[in-house]
Amino acid sequence: MNKIRKQKSFLVSTLITLFIVIILLISGPAQAVSVIISGLGGTYTKGDSIEFTVSVNITDPDKYVPAANISLDVTGPVNLNRTFTLDGTPIPDGDTAITITPVNTPQPGQFGYGYGYGVDSESGTGYNFGYGYGYGYGYGYGYGYGYGVKGGTITYTYNVTIDTTSLPEGNYNAVANLNTGKEVKPAFTSAQAAFTISAAIVQVTVDIRPKTINPESKGVITVFILNNTPAGFDVADIDISTVKFGPGNASVINSNIAANRLILKFDTEDTGIQCEDTQATLTGKTYSGQDITGSDNISTVGCGGGGHGWKKLLRQFLWQIWLR
Numbered sequence: 001m002n003k004i005r006k007q008k009s010f011l012v013s014t015l016i017t018l019f020i021v022i023i024l025l026i027s028g029p030a031q032a033v034s035v036i037i038s039g040l041g042g043t044y045t046k047g048d049s050i051e052f053t054v055s056v057n058i059t060d061p062d063k064y065v066p067a068a069n070i071s072l073d074v075t076g077p078v079n080l081n082r083t084f085t086l087d088g089t090p091i092p093d094g095d096t097a098i099t100i101t102p103v104n105t106p107q108p109g110q111f112g113y114g115y116g117y118g119v120d121s122e123s124g125t126g127y128n129f130g131y132g133y134g135y136g137y138g139y140g141y142g143y144g145y146g147y148g149v150k151g152g153t154i155t156y157t158y159n160v161t162i163d164t165t166s167l168p169e170g171n172y173n174a175v176a177n178l179n180t181g182k183e184v185k186p187a188f189t190s191a192q193a194a195f196t197i198s199a200a201i202v203q204v205t206v207d208i209r210p211k212t213i214n215p216e217s218k219g220v221i222t223v224f225i226l227n228n229t230p231a232g233f234d235v236a237d238i239d240i241s242t243v244k245f246g247p248g249n250a251s252v253i254n255s256n257i258a259a260n261r262l263i264l265k266f267d268t269e270d271t272g273i274q275c276e277d278t279q280a281t282l283t284g285k286t287y288s289g290q291d292i293t294g295s296d297n298i299s300t301v302g303c304g305g306g307g308h309g310w311k312k313l314l315r316q317f318l319w320q321i322w323l324r
Contacts, residue, residue, distance in 0.1 A: 032058060032059060032065060033056070033057070033058055033059070033065055033178060033188045034056070034057045034059065034188075035054070035055075035056050035176050035177065035188050035189060036054070036055045036056075036057070036176075036190055036191075037052060037053070037174060037175075037176050037190050037191070037193040038052060038053040038054075038055065039051070039053050040052035040174060040193040040195055041193055041194060041195055042195060042196070043195070043196040043197075044164060044195060044196070044197055044198070045164075045197075045198055045199075045200050045201070046164050046165070046167065046169055046197050046198065047164060047165050047200050048164050049161050049162070049163055049164070050161065050162040050164060051160070051161050052159075052160055052193075053103075053157065053158065053160065054070070054072065054157075054158045054160050054176045054190070055155060055156065055157045055158070056070065056155065056156040056157075056178050056188075057154070057155050058153065058154040058155075059153050065180075066181060066182050067086060067178055067179075067180065068179045068180055068181035069083050069084060069085050069091065069179050070083070070084050070085075070086065070100075070156070070176065070177065070179065071083040071084070071176070071177045071179055071187075072098055072100075072160060072174060072175075072176050072177075073174065073175050073176075074098070074172055074174045075172065075173050075174075076167075076170050076172030076173065076197075077167075077169070077170035077171075077172075078167060078168060080095040080097060080098055080162075081094055081095060082094035082095050082096075082098035082099075082100070083179075084158075086105060086156065087102060087105055088100050088101060088102035088105070088158060097162055097163045097164075097165075097166065097167065098160065098161070098162055098163075099160070099161045099163075100158045100159070100160050100161075101158065101159045101160075101161075102156075102157075102158055103157040103158060103159055104155060104156065104157040105156050105157075106154050106155075106156065164197050167197055168197070169197050169198055169199050170196070170197060171194065172194070172195050172196070172197065173192045173193065173194050173195075174192070174193045175189055175190050175191075175192055175193070176189070176190040177189050177190070198291075199289065199290045199291065201291040201292065201293055202230065202233060202290055202291065202292045202293075203230065203292075203293060203294060204226070204229060204230075204235075204282075204292050204293070205225070205226045205229035205294060206224065206225055206226075206282050206294035206295065206296050207223070207224040207296060208221065208222075208223050208224075208280055208296040209221070209222045209223075209224070211297070211298055211299065212298070212299050212300070212301055213268065213300055213301070214268070214300070214301050214302035214303070215269075215273050215274055215275055215277075215300055215302070215303055216302055216303065217268045217269070217302070218267075218268065218269060219268050220253070220265050220267060221245070221265070221266050221268050221271060221273075222264070222265050222266075223263075223264045223265075223266065223296075224261045224262070224263055224264075225238070225261065225264070225282070225294065226260070227260045227261060227262070228260075235257060235261070235262035237287055237288070237290075238262060238284055238285075238286055238287075238292065239284065239285050239286060240252050240255050240264070240284075242284045242285040243264060243282065243283070243284035244282070244283050244284065245264070245266045245271055245280065245282045245283075246266070246270075246271030246272045246273050246280050246281070247271070247272035247273065247280075248270055248271050248272025248273075249272070250267060250270035250272070251266070251270070252264050252265065252266065253266060253267060273298070273300065274300070274303075275300050275303035276300060276303075277298065277300055278298065278299065279295050279296070279297055279298060280295065280298050281293060281294070281295040282294050282295070
């Protein structure tokens with residue numbers, strides 16, 4: 001009977017111990033380490049260099065955190081990965097579109113040596129780091145509850161750049177990881193940072209006729225878009241329904257292609273061109289969704305001096321009210 005009681009007592013004691021170990025292992029890392037991506041989000045134009053910051057904060061100086069390297073994983077229309085040592089040196093075979101520059105890294109004296117290869121806020125060697133009661137070294141976490149030497153918070157900070165020149169347009173997600181090299185807890189991972197890469201705006205060559213415009217005219221303005229400007233651009237790819245012209249975003253009333261040019265016509269009064277304007281701009285999209293824009297210089301007549309001054313002021317006043 002006593003033997004059975006001892007066996008039960010040992011089993012209960014063992015289960016309680018395992019439960020405590022599991023709770024310590026699960027709860028400890030979340031409290032001790034945070035990986036944060038800052039300044040990444042929104043929409044970027046293809047060809048831009050996206051710049052943001054990755055920081056790793058080890059906030060509990062009593063815990064010994066294994067730290068093998070840092071990696072950035074980007075998923076989307078294409079997937080990217082780049083891994084760096086803690087001092088910012090890239091590990092071979094990663095995607096070169098991602099580069100990293102260390103801003104702040106702990107001094108060598110803040111690294112513990114021996115089992116676990118992690119970091120604490122004070123230097124130390126051997127079993128004093130990450131080996132308390134088997135919770136650290138024995139279970140692969142490298143944590144030594146109450147056995148690390150006390151000190152301040154440790155922060156790693158890195159500036160990261162993604163070159164979007166070769167990346168397709170679309171939606172992406174990025175996560176940063178502090179990799180531990182331990183099977184039980186392979187990495188501490190940041191929250192996802194979402195961003196979008198949009199197509200670059202194509203600068204087309206436009207020719208506005210007439211060059212001198214009377215804003216009070218009931219006439220028509222013609223805008224020519226020259227083919228193959230830029231090289232390889234086909235004006236037949238422009239979706240006419242998306243084209244707008246002038247401050248008033250006038251729509252096309254007539255269009256055709258002739259003499260290697262796209263010819264677009266707009267009602268003058270719809271363009272919103274005002275006295276003293278010196279430039280007018282056209283915008284639109286191709287059928288594939290690529291943004292286009294082009295501008296040309298103009299001058300205005302018929303709105304200054306004599307008895308027409310009040311007309312100019314009234315027109316500008318009414319125009320501002322209409323825009324609201």
